Amino acid sequence: MGPEKKNILAEIYAWLCSLRFTIILLLSIALLSVVGTLLPQGQLAPEYIARISPERLTVYSKLGLFDMYHSWWFIALLFLFSLNLVCCSIKQLPHVIGYIRSPQLARKDDASSANTLESTIEHNLDIGHASAVVFDLLKQSFPFAAKTVQDGKVHLFAQKNSWSRLGVYVVHFSILLIFAGAIVGSLFGFDGYLLLTEGEQSGAVELDGKQRELGFSIRCDSFTVEYYPNGAPKEYQSKLTVLEDGKAVNGYSAVKVVVNHPLEYSGIRFYQATYGSAGRFYFNVSTPDGKTSSIEVNDEGGAKLADGSHVSVLETTLDVSRYFRQLRGAAAILELTSPAGRVDRLVSFAEYPELNLKTARDANRRLIFDYKGERMYTGLKVVKDPGVWLVWCGCIMMLGGMLVAFFVSHKRVWVVLSDGRADVIGHSSKHVALFRTEFQRMADAVRTSLTTVE
């Protein structure tokens, strides 16, 4: 490798490590992310496709703008961001660890900065005695204290929270951990849907049009919706049973699954996502002579009754109170075609047989229909994400690291003793204004200990 090539590589590395690069990356990721919140993402609605010109549609799709957070350039940006984090840490961490492991025991004269506080005390003790007194004092209030003799002066040094300088690296590492979790999730996890009609079971989920075996089966025992008095939905509830080799697994029988309470079984979670009518409706049909039979009316073909008339369901509701304020429960609107061709429409309630009877009498109809409900299906989101625990570990680390990085400061105190004079120097890695009072107290204690000799 020639020297020029080496230089270029060194320059690239220096750029990758630089804070300027970090700031540019942070701001450009922020700016580019805006695009994805303005353009629709994922599956495009037909109305949108109709509104936008074909040329723009092609250009946007080619640029990946309709799935921009998964586009190669956005991922590349995140990769550069990770690279920047890693390079910074490789460059800085050895210095910081060195700083923590071998602190500057003897104070250098030219080391003052904005974070340095100083105070000078005059005394008339001999150096040996004075240093012993002050050293005891420092040892009382700091976990680490050391004594160094240099150029005829005694340098006493004490510090606490030197580890807090690592906080920021913990935060940086936690970001990598969260990315790792996301990668693990996308490589080894899946995210699919399962539509189950009440009473039915399935051993596979649908992933992008393909079936994936779960290794066990899941059965929907029932699906119900509960409403608030004002008609707004209160709870969507599926009762699910996990089956292994056709038998219900202990403790996983008729488990209640509602929004915010998924079912978890062998690392796979089932979330209540959607629901709908399976298109099968049940009625009890009675005749005036007291004979009752139950019928199933199919969404597609309807049903034929014994007397030759035909029934079909036009509309159903799980909660009739939206249409009739004083009534509750489910209801269906039926269309009844008699063998003679007379068409009749009627409402059949689930909870009010007396109303069903009344409508039949009013319409001078022989048959009475009592709605017995419909078969529902539940739509479950099925998720396996083996990376999620890495993400949570990353989150906890990030918070811990941030608290340390922002609120714990590395505090150092030097007392340099020479004949008749003691220089007290304090340094805090952050929050100097708050450190000032603490430093003042420390300097006062040193003064007291040096001037009041027992």
Add this chain to the structure above:
Amino acid sequence: MSYTLLSTQILNWTSLLYCIAMVLFFVLFALRRPLLGTTAMLFAGGGLLLHTAAIAIRWFESYQQGYGHAPMSNMYESIVFFSWSIVLLLILIDWRYRQRGIGVFVMPFALFSLVWAQLFTVAALVGDNAGGTLLGRMVVMDDRIAPLMPALQSNWLLYHVVTCFLGYAAFAVACGVSIMYLIKRHVEHDADKTGGGGMLSLLPSTDMLDDMNYRAIMIGFPLLTLGIMTGSAWANYAWGSYWSWDPKETWSLIVWFIYAAFLHARLTRGWVGKRAAWLSICGFAATLFCYLGVNLLLSGLHSYGGKM
């Protein structure tokens, strides 16, 4: 009298106290009497107590109505809580740093949100036709206590909203301080030519303001981070995915990246003072868009927040 009405009336008194506090902060500016600052803080503190009571009563009332959820479930409730968070942080910062002057620029944020919440509600405007126009949809809120939809029925609602809004409030404080910094810098620059500092001399020094901007963001950033995390944890329970690039999520991340850039920029020379102040103002503008703009203008998983 219903509890909701009581809560609304207490909020009227709260706005009055905040208004008095703000006027006092302004007078403090002109007259430079320290006693005025203390009085202003007392009014702000009294207002905060009433404000807390109003929120508590509304919470209690939601239990009375049989719903039982924290009053943070719609736009009206969130904006009342936003105002509360700002005043709380203002008082905490005053107590910790003893900088009276910042109230002048921070109090208006709190007062404005609270007054907005009170003036443009369904109850105040009577009738729903105000919601017909785009502007109507954007500014008018429903202040009725409503039952929670299934997705919101979770303890995470409380953790998520509280952490996010305390973070937003810290950013509001940082923004107020930054505006103050820019004005003071500007005036001092002119004063160097003409001589005399004028009434701005009561404000904290520019160095102090710059430092307070940084500190407020140091408080806000971990809170926003926690807010995003509680949101992710909740999304993972409710929807089965901790991150779905929903506009609200994305905007919160944009805000996070801007403040992360701010914090890193502090470490390099040349990014203190004026540039830092501008970055902080941009950060708060993004925060406001994340909070209001996304709900009102974009659609997504969080869209229940802005609907009538």
